[in-house]
Amino acid sequence: MEREFATLLEQCRRGGIEVRVDSRQVNSGDIFVAVPGVNEDGARFIPAAVAAGASIVVCRPGGAEEAAALAGGCRVVHHSDPREALWRLAEARWRTSELPLKIVGVTGTNGKTTCSYLLEQLFAQAGHKLGVMGTVSYRWPGHAEAAPLTTPDALSVHAMLAAMADSIESYAKEALLYQAVAEAMDLAPTQEQIDTYSAYTEVYGANYCTMIAMMDTVTDALTTGAQVK
Known part of the structure; x- marks a missing residue:
C-alpha cells in the first residue's frame, strides 16, 4: 500500500x-x-x-464504490487515511515542500484576524512582501479575493502557497522568523507550539488559522526583537 502511494506521489511531483x-x-x-x-x-x-474521467482513485480499502472504480477501468490506490493522502498529494502536486517559504500561524479564540492585519502592516511597512490566508480574505502581491470558507481545504492551501511564492519572488526574497514575530508581539511560544503551528499551517491550513507566508532570505531588520520593535 505504501509503495503504491509513494509511486503516485512521485507521479504528482x-x-x-x-x-x-x-x-x-x-x-x-x-x-x-x-x-x-x-x-x-x-x-x-x-x-x-x-x-x-478520473483515472486514479485514492480511497480506503474495501467498499462497493471501490469495486465500481475498478469496473470503470480506474487504477485504485489504497490509503488508510484519505485525508492525509490528500494533503500529501497536494504538497507533491504544488511542490510546496521545496518552496522557500516561512509560515506563521495565528491561533486562538478571539483576535486572530486583527493580529494578522497588524503583522501584515508591520512587515509591509518594513518593506517586505508577504501573503495572507485568513478567514476574511486571501491576498498577496497582485492578488486579492474574499475567503469563501473559514478554512480552505488542503488543495487550495498548497495552490495558494505556490501562487504566493511565484508572486513574492517576482518582487524580492524576504523572510519571517517565528522568533521575530513572537518578540514583536511580546509572546514566548514554546518549541512544541511552534512545531505544531508549522505543521498545521503548512499542511492543513488548520482550523481558525491565519497564515502569513514570506520568502526565506533573513534580513537584519527582523532578526532581533529590539530591531523589530
Missing part, C-alpha cells in the same frame, strides 16, 4: 496530473481522493468521479 476532492471538478485523467467528511463520505462519489 512530475506534473501533468491534477488532484481533485470534488467529483464535480474532475476532468479526464485526474486523481480523485475520496475523503470522508462529517456528513458525507467521499467514497460515495467515486462512481461520479469515474464517470467524469
Whole structure:
C-alpha cells in the first residue's frame, strides 16, 4: 500500500496530473481522493468521479464504490487515511515542500484576524512582501479575493502557497522568523507550539488559522526583537 502511494506521489511531483476532492471538478485523467467528511463520505462519489474521467482513485480499502472504480477501468490506490493522502498529494502536486517559504500561524479564540492585519502592516511597512490566508480574505502581491470558507481545504492551501511564492519572488526574497514575530508581539511560544503551528499551517491550513507566508532570505531588520520593535 505504501509503495503504491509513494509511486503516485512521485507521479504528482512530475506534473501533468491534477488532484481533485470534488467529483464535480474532475476532468479526464485526474486523481480523485475520496475523503470522508462529517456528513458525507467521499467514497460515495467515486462512481461520479469515474464517470467524469478520473483515472486514479485514492480511497480506503474495501467498499462497493471501490469495486465500481475498478469496473470503470480506474487504477485504485489504497490509503488508510484519505485525508492525509490528500494533503500529501497536494504538497507533491504544488511542490510546496521545496518552496522557500516561512509560515506563521495565528491561533486562538478571539483576535486572530486583527493580529494578522497588524503583522501584515508591520512587515509591509518594513518593506517586505508577504501573503495572507485568513478567514476574511486571501491576498498577496497582485492578488486579492474574499475567503469563501473559514478554512480552505488542503488543495487550495498548497495552490495558494505556490501562487504566493511565484508572486513574492517576482518582487524580492524576504523572510519571517517565528522568533521575530513572537518578540514583536511580546509572546514566548514554546518549541512544541511552534512545531505544531508549522505543521498545521503548512499542511492543513488548520482550523481558525491565519497564515502569513514570506520568502526565506533573513534580513537584519527582523532578526532581533529590539530591531523589530
